[in-house]
Amino acid sequence: MKKKLILSGIIMALLIVIKPQTISIANGNYNTNEIVNEVDVVKIKDAVCKVYENKHLNTSNDVKEYFDEDIYDYIVGKYTTHQHVQDIYDLNLINYNIDLEVLNQVKTENLVELELQLDISYNYSNYPDINSGEGERITVVYNTDTNKILDLISPYDYYDEFMRENTSPELQSRSSIKTKEAMTTSNLNNKLNKLTKEIDNNYLTLSNKNSTEKFIPEDNRIQARSYALNNSRIVSYALNNCKKTYPSSGNGSTPYYDFSKISGSWDCTNFVSHALLAGGAPMYSSSSSGITGPSRWYYRNLSNRSSSWAGVNQLYEFLTRNKSGYGPAGTWANFKDVNAWSKGDLYQFHNGSIWRHSTIITSRGKNGVAIVTGRTSPGVYNFDQLASTIYPNGTHRVTTVHRN
DSSP, rough: OOOOOOOOOOOOOOOOOOOOOOEEEEOOOTTTTTTSHHHHHHHHHHHHHHHHHHHHHHHHOOGGGBBBBHHHHHHHHHHHHHHHHHHHTTTOOEEEEEEEEEEEEEEEEEEEEEEEEEEEEEEEETTTEEEEEEEEEEEEEEETTTTEEEEEEEESSSHHHHHTOOGGGOSTTTTSHHHHHHHHHHHHHHHHHHHHHHHHHEEEEEEEEOOOOOOHHHHHHHHHHHTTTOOHHHHHHHHHHTOOOOOSSSSSSSSSGGGGGTOOOOOOHHHHHHHHHHHTTOOBBOOOSEEETTTBOOOOEEEEEHHHHHHHOHHHHHHOOOOOOSEEEEEOOOOBTTTTEEEEEEEEOOOSEEEEEEEEEEEGGEEEEEEEEOOOOOEEEEEEEEEEOOOOOOOEEEEEEEEH
16 A cells, blocks of 8 residues: 555645646626625635645645635645545546536625535546546635635535534534534544544455456346346446436436435435336335335335335345345345446445445446446536545445346
8 A cells, every 4th residue: 555645734745747637617607796706706716626636636736825724724634635545546637627617605794605516527547548527516615804715515525524424414514513623623633544544444445356367248247147137228327317407217207306305315326226227127116105115116206105216225225135026136246356246236335324325337447446427416426436436434335236
């Protein structure tokens, strides 16, 4: 393993050479005259872009001038932690581009809260033929008196979840007690050390691939399954719909309800369920009304469905326990075995506390590296993103999927 980056308030300059990158900034739908002046908006956008360049490109942009001193070390920890992830997995991004748009602004006295959409695209230098990317919606809190950023929140990011104790998006604000505690110097250092240790331990697990066996071609492995689903259609659905504000129905008849509309909820497993529908998985319904347990898999409407339709762990339970002869089924697979899983299978992430995120394997890198696609909410997505960079501090699992 490469030498760990020291996560502290003092950051060593990283002397690297990178190709010219592109930053594209859109104005969005807002009136700068009513809420915040254009100079401040440009400053905020510049700060965000520099933080994400540091995070993804291992650059050493000085961002101290943009942030209040109470949040600065926290922000440094955010990008140096991800630099560490990319360092130990030997990842470099090329053809990097950020599209940034201001979606909304709310002003209270001297504070402005901005919601920003970030669409980030790139290629991994290890896999230059695969176009990858991710989408985030972040909130920036800005003080118009001091001209400083008081907080930068990405509620679906593993760093913010861990440092703010896995609270829901609504609670991940700087005003919450847990967030204030996380940003004190002693707590920040303790949490950074704990997070880095979890990332390092997880690296040892994820990187220990069983690549000595003869690789079996993808199509041969899928065809060997009894009652195989159409995995290529599962993959196509995921790639074509993850960025959409309103994804399509997986089978053309089952309505797509975005579960992120529910306070404290995410849409990732609902998205995966529709991808399985696209692959030919039949629903296994119940005559019961209301929300049933994980022994069935179906969706009629928000108040008439199974918990396995949109629950991360519930979907896993349904797939791996379903012996009924109806609906889809699944088998736990060792993701370290390059022949155990295929594109179109289910890949899930634990965030250190709970099973948090569901995705579809949509590409495969060399030596059996899983590359996944998923959707968390409008604008928040993984597009052919390396699984090792998503919740790098938690365990992962793969479930192969097929018809019953």
